[in-house]
Amino acid sequence: MSDGRERILGAIRKSLKRGPLDSNTAAQLRGRVAAHQRNLIPARAMALDHAGQVDLFITMAGEVQATVARVGSLAAVPEAVADYLAAENLTAELVVAPDPNIDAIPWEARPLLRIRRGRAEGADKVSLTPCHAAIAETGTLMLISGRETPTTLNFLPDTHIVVVRRDQVVASYEDALDRLRADRASDKLPRVINFITGPSRTADIEQHIELGAHGPRCLHIVLVEDGGAIGSAEDDEQRNAAAQ
Amino acid sequence: MLATSRDFEANARAGLANDNLQRALGLARSGFPLRRQLAVERLPEFDRLREIGRSIKDHTLEHLDFYLELYESKVVASGGKVHWVRTPEEACAAVLQICRSVGAKIVTKGKSMVAEEMGLNEFLEANGINPVETDLGEYIIQLRREPPSHIIAPAIHLMKEQVAETFRTAHRSLDSERSLIEPRQMCDEAREVLRPRFLSADVGITGANFLVAETGSSIIVTNEGNGDLTQTLPRVHIVVTSIEKVVPTLEDAATLLRLLARSATGQEFSSYTTISTAPRRPADLDGPEQYHVVLLDNGRSALLGTDFQDMLRCIRCAACLNHCPVYAAVGGHAYGWVYPGPMGAVLTPSLIGIEETGHLPNASTFCGRCESVCPVKIPLPKMMRHWREREHAKKLSPPVYRTGLFLWARVARRPALYHALAEVASRVLGWTGQYRGRFRSLPLATGWTAVRDMPAPEGRSFHSLWAKRHK
Amino acid sequence: MRVALFVTCLVDLFRPTIGFASVKLLEEAGCTVEVPRAQTCCGQPAYNSGDRADAKAIALQVFDGFAGYDHVIAPSGSCAGMIRVHYPELFADDPVNLPRAQELARRTWELTSFLVDICRMEKVAAHWEREVTYHDACSGLRELGVKLQPRRLLASVAGLRLKELPGAEVCCGFGGTFCIKYPEISDKMVTDKEADIAATGAAAVLAGDLGCLLNIAGKLYRQGRRIEARHVAEVLAGLTEKVPPIGAPR
Numbered sequence: 001m002s003d004g005r006e007r008i009l010g011a012i013r014k015s016l017k018r019g020p021l022d023s024n025t026a027a028q029l030r031g032r033v034a035a036h037q038r039n040l041i042p043a044r045a046m047a048l049d050h051a052g053q054v055d056l057f058i059t060m061a062g063e064v065q066a067t068v069a070r071v072g073s074l075a076a077v078p079e080a081v082a083d084y085l086a087a088e089n090l091t092a093e094l095v096v097a098p099d100p101n102i103d104a105i106p107w108e109a110r111p112l113l114r115i116r117r118g119r120a121e122g123a124d125k126v127s128l129t130p131c132h133a134a135i136a137e138t139g140t141l142m143l144i145s146g147r148e149t150p151t152t153l154n155f156l157p158d159t160h161i162v163v164v165r166r167d168q169v170v171a172s173y174e175d176a177l178d179r180l181r182a183d184r185a186s187d188k189l190p191r192v193i194n195f196i197t198g199p200s201r202t203a204d205i206e207q208h209i210e211l212g213a214h215g216p217r218c219l220h221i222v223l224v225e226d227g228g229a230i231g232s233a234e235d236d237e238q239r240n241a242a243a244q
Numbered sequence: 245m246l247a248t249s250r251d252f253e254a255n256a257r258a259g260l261a262n263d264n265l266q267r268a269l270g271l272a273r274s275g276f277p278l279r280r281q282l283a284v285e286r287l288p289e290f291d292r293l294r295e296i297g298r299s300i301k302d303h304t305l306e307h308l309d310f311y312l313e314l315y316e317s318k319v320v321a322s323g324g325k326v327h328w329v330r331t332p333e334e335a336c337a338a339v340l341q342i343c344r345s346v347g348a349k350i351v352t353k354g355k356s357m358v359a360e361e362m363g364l365n366e367f368l369e370a371n372g373i374n375p376v377e378t379d380l381g382e383y384i385i386q387l388r389r390e391p392p393s394h395i396i397a398p399a400i401h402l403m404k405e406q407v408a409e410t411f412r413t414a415h416r417s418l419d420s421e422r423s424l425i426e427p428r429q430m431c432d433e434a435r436e437v438l439r440p441r442f443l444s445a446d447v448g449i450t451g452a453n454f455l456v457a458e459t460g461s462s463i464i465v466t467n468e469g470n471g472d473l474t475q476t477l478p479r480v481h482i483v484v485t486s487i488e489k490v491v492p493t494l495e496d497a498a499t500l501l502r503l504l505a506r507s508a509t510g511q512e513f514s515s516y517t518t519i520s521t522a523p524r525r526p527a528d529l530d531g532p533e534q535y536h537v538v539l540l541d542n543g544r545s546a547l548l549g550t551d552f553q554d555m556l557r558c559i560r561c562a563a564c565l566n567h568c569p570v571y572a573a574v575g576g577h578a579y580g581w582v583y584p585g586p587m588g589a590v591l592t593p594s595l596i597g598i599e600e601t602g603h604l605p606n607a608s609t610f611c612g613r614c615e616s617v618c619p620v621k622i623p624l625p626k627m628m629r630h631w632r633e634r635e636h637a638k639k640l641s642p643p644v645y646r647t648g649l650f651l652w653a654r655v656a657r658r659p660a661l662y663h664a665l666a667e668v669a670s671r672v673l674g675w676t677g678q679y680r681g682r683f684r685s686l687p688l689a690t691g692w693t694a695v696r697d698m699p700a701p702e703g704r705s706f707h708s709l710w711a712k713r714h715k
Numbered sequence: 716m717r718v719a720l721f722v723t724c725l726v727d728l729f730r731p732t733i734g735f736a737s738v739k740l741l742e743e744a745g746c747t748v749e750v751p752r753a754q755t756c757c758g759q760p761a762y763n764s765g766d767r768a769d770a771k772a773i774a775l776q777v778f779d780g781f782a783g784y785d786h787v788i789a790p791s792g793s794c795a796g797m798i799r800v801h802y803p804e805l806f807a808d809d810p811v812n813l814p815r816a817q818e819l820a821r822r823t824w825e826l827t828s829f830l831v832d833i834c835r836m837e838k839v840a841a842h843w844e845r846e847v848t849y850h851d852a853c854s855g856l857r858e859l860g861v862k863l864q865p866r867r868l869l870a871s872v873a874g875l876r877l878k879e880l881p882g883a884e885v886c887c888g889f890g891g892t893f894c895i896k897y898p899e900i901s902d903k904m905v906t907d908k909e910a911d912i913a914a915t916g917a918a919a920v921l922a923g924d925l926g927c928l929l930n931i932a933g934k935l936y937r938q939g940r941r942i943e944a945r946h947v948a949e950v951l952a953g954l955t956e957k958v959p960p961i962g963a964p965r
Contacts, residue, residue, distance in 0.1 A: 005326075008541045029311075030314075037495060039296050042289045042293075060512065122439065190521070192521075197514065202381075205430055214442070569904050570897075607893070609888065611885075613857070634765070649766060653761050656756045659753045662755040666724075681962050682963075689895075692895065706750075710750050
C-alpha cells in the first residue's frame with residue numbers, strides 16, 4: 001500500500017508541476033492548520049447575547065421537529081421525563097448515559113421510572129444523554145462519544161432525550177469546537193462527534209418527509225435553566241485529565 | 245460501475261417516455277429549487293460563504309499532497325489505517341482484504357458514490373460477502389438492482405407505488421395482506437427490516453463528505469441515521485472515499501457544511517453530521533475496533549493542473565442536478581454512470597474518458613443555472629465547453645455536425661458572401677412562408693419542425709434593408 | 716454617443732424589425748447609430764461547438780468592424796454575452812488580442828440594459844393594450860444580469876400589464892445547436908415553457924433573444940395556442956401595430 005501512496009502523491013505533484021513542498025511552505029501550512037482560524041461566521045447567533053442565543057436555539061430546534069421542555073434544575077428532570085413519556089404513551093423505561101454530568105439527576109424522585117445505565121441495545125425504546133454543547137445557529141446538539149457517553153444511545157432507541165444545561169448553549173459550531181478543544185487534556189478528538197439537528201428523517205420516497213428513518217423518531221430536549229449544579233467546563237477538564 | 249453513457253440518446257428517449265419517471269421528476273423539479281432558495285434567503289452571508297468555500301477548496305487542491313500526508317499521519321496517530329488505492333480494482337481488493345481479515349459475512353453500507361464507482365456491491369457479492377444498503381433510497385434500488393439516479397436521493401426516479409411493489413416482492417416473510425400505500429408505511433417497514441441487519445453486521449462501510457487533515461477525521465452528512473448505525477455497531481468501520489475530499493481544518497469543514505445542506509435539500513443543517521476519528525478508545529462502551537480509510541484516486545490526480553481542476557472542488561450537494569432542465573427532463577439514469585446532471589457531465593468524461601461519454605457535455609444549453617447555484621462556484625458550462633473542444637480536436641463529433649459547422653464558419657468569415665446568402669435565404673423562405681407566416685415542415689430542419697413550427701423570415705435581410713435605406 | 720448596432724445573425728435573417736426597433740430606441744435615447752457592414756455573427760456557434768479557432772477568427776472580425784464606436788449594442792443577451800464575457804476568455808492566452816477583447820467587452824451591451832443602465836432611459840412613448848408575460852433568456856440573465864431593465868421599460872408602455880411567468884428563469888430549450896442535436900429533450904423543455912406561458916393567461920410572451928422566441932413561438936403555434944410572441948424591442952419601439960407577431964402571416 002505504500003506503493004499506492006507514493007504513486008498517488010507522485011501523480012499529484014506531477015500534475016501540479018512541482019516536487020514535494022519546500023520546508024518553508026510546509027511549515028507555513030502546518031502553522032495554518034495549527035492556528036485553525038475561523039472563517040466567516042454568520043451573524044445570526046453571534047450578534048445575540050446569551051439569552052437571545054438560548055431563545056434562538058429553542059426556536060431552531062423546534063423548526064426541525066425537536067421538542068423542548070424547560071426546567072429549573074436537574075432536580076426537576078425526572079418529573080419532566082416522566083411527564084413526557086406519559087404524554088407520548090411510552091413505557092416508563094429508559095437507558096441513561098453513565099455520565100457524571102447527569103448522575104446527579106434524582107431518579108428516585110420518580111420511582112416508577114425504570115433506569116438502566118450503559119450503552120443502548122436493539123430493544124431499547126428511550127434513551128437519555130447529556131450533550132457537550134447546544135448550537136443556537138441551527139438548533140444543533142453536539143454530542144461526543146466516550147466511556148460515559150456511548151454513541152448507540154443517540155441512534156438505536158426510538159426516542160432520544162437530551163439534557164442541555166443553559167450554559168452549554170453557544171452561538172456557532174466553531175464555538176462548540178473550541179469548547180471541545182479546551183475541555184480535552186489531549187489533542188485527540190473523541191472517536192465520534194455527533195451534530196444532531198432534529199430527529200432522524202428521510203424524503204427518499206416522493207419527497208415526502210418522514211421522521212424516524214433509522215435513527216430516533218423523536219428528539220426531546222430538556223433545557224435545565226440553572227447550569228451550575230452538574231458541573232462546568234472546568235470540572236469536565238479535571239475529570240478528563242484524571243481519566244488519562 | 246459499468247458505463248452506458250454511450251447510449252445517452254436512447255436512454256434519454258426512454259426517460260422522456262417513462263411516465264413514472266416524469267411524474268417523479270416533476271415533484272423534484274419544483275421542490276428542490278424552492279427549498280434551496282428559502283434557505284439561501286435566510287442566510288445573508290451565503291454568497292460570501294460560497295466565495296470562502298471556493299478558496300478553501302482551491303487552496304487545498306494546490307497543496308493536496310501536503311494535506312493528504314498530514315491527514316494520513318493523524319489517522320495513524322489515532323489508531324486508524326489509510327489504504328492508498330489508484331483504481332477501483334485496487335479499492336475493491338483493499339475492502340475485500342479487510343473484510344476477509346475479520347471473517348465478515350454481512351456488511352452494512354451507508355450511501356457512497358465512490359463505492360458505486362468501484363462497483364463494490366457486485367464485487368463483494370461475487371466474493372461471498374453480502375452487502376446491505378441501509379440508506380432508504382439505496383436500499384430500494386439495491387432491491388431493484390438499479391443504479392442510483394441522483395447523488396443524494398438515489399431513488400428519486402420512483403413513485404411510491406413502485407417502491408411498494410418492490411417491498412412486497414422482497415419482504416416475503418411479511419404479511420402479504422398488509423397495507424403499503426403511504427411513504428410512512430414503507431419507511432417503517434424498511435426500518436423494521438434493516439434493524440436486525442445493522443445489529444448483525446460484521447463490517448460497516450460509509451463514504452465521507454469531507455476528510456479533515458487537522459485531525460485525521462472523516463465526516464458524513466446524513467438525515468436517516470443509517471450512516472451512524474453503520475459505522476458504530478460493527479467491529480470494523482471502512483470509509484471509502486477519494487483524494488479530493490480532504491480539507492485543512494475543522495473550521496474549514498464547518499464553512500463547507502454551512503453550504504452543503506442548504507444547497508442540497510434546503511435544510512439549515514442535516515439531521516446527523518458526524519465527525520469520526522479512528523476506532524473506539526479502550527474505555528468506550530461501543531464503536532468499531534478497527535477504522536480503515538480506503539483512499540481512491542481513480543483519475544482525480546490527473547485533473548490537477550488542467551482545465552478541469554475546478555471540478556475537484558465539488559462537495560456533492562447535487563444543487564446542479566436539482567436546477568438542471570436537462571436532468572429534469574431525462575432523469576439520472578440517462579447519463580449512464582454514477583454521476584448525473586451537470587457535475588456528471590464534467591466529471592464522468594474526466595474519470596472514464598470522453599470517447600465513451602461524448603454526449604454528456606453536449607446535452608446542455610449552457611443555460612448556466614448550475615453554475616449559479618454551485619456552492620463552490622464551479623464554472624460547469626465552461627468545463628463542458630472544454631470537453632467539446634477536446635472532442636472537436638479529436639474529431640469525435642458526428643461528421644454531419646462537423647461539416648455543417650465548417651461550412652457555416654467559412655461563410656461567417658466572409659461578410660460579403662454571408663450577406664449575399666442571407667439575403668437569398670430570407671427572400672426564399674420569406675416568400676414561401678408569407679401566407680402562413682410559418683412552416684409546419686422544412687427540409688434540413690426536421691429535428692425542429694417535427695415538434696414545432698418554424699416562423700418564416702420577414703423576406704429581406706436586415707443588412708439589405710439598411711443598405712437600401714441608407715443609400 | 717456614437718454607437719454601433721450588432722445586428723445578430725438571427726435578427727438579420729429572420730426578423731429585421733427587431734434591428735429597426737433597436738435603432739429607433741437608441742436614437743430616442745440620443746445616440747447616433749451606425750451598422751457596420753462587415754459583421755456576420757459573434758462566433759458563438761463555433762465557440763460552443765469547441766471550435767476555438769473559428770470563434771477567434773470571427774471575433775477578430777468583430778474587433779475590426781466595431782472599432783472606434785463608443786458602444787456596441789446587440790438586441791440579444793446571448794450575443795452580447797459572447798462578446799462581453801467570452802471574448803476575453805477566448806483570448807486569455809493571447810497577449811496581443813486580449814486587450815482588444817477586454818476593450819470591446821467593456822463597451823458592449825445588451826439593448827435594454829444599455830438603455831436603462833447607461834442611457835438612463837426611464838420610459839418609452841409606446842402604447843400597447845395587452846397582458847403579457849416575460850421569459851428571461853439565460854445568457855442575458857446569468858451572464859449580463861439583465862432582469863429588471865426590460866421590466867422597467869415595459870412598465871412605462873401605456874396599456875401594458877406584465878404578469879410574471881413562473882419558471883421565467885428556466886431555459887426554454889433552444890440552446891443554439893442543442894435543439895437540433897437533442898430534439899426530444901429540447902421539445903420537453905419548450906413544452907414545459909409554453910405550458911407555463913399558457914397558464915399565465917397572458918395574450919403575449921416577450922423576451923430579449925430571438926432564438927428563444929423562435930423556439931417558443933414555434934411551439935405555441937404547434938400547440939394551437941393563440942399567444943403572440945414578440946421581441947421586447949419591438950414593443951418598446953411601438954411597432955406592434957405595424958408588424959405582425961413572430962410567425963404570423965404577413
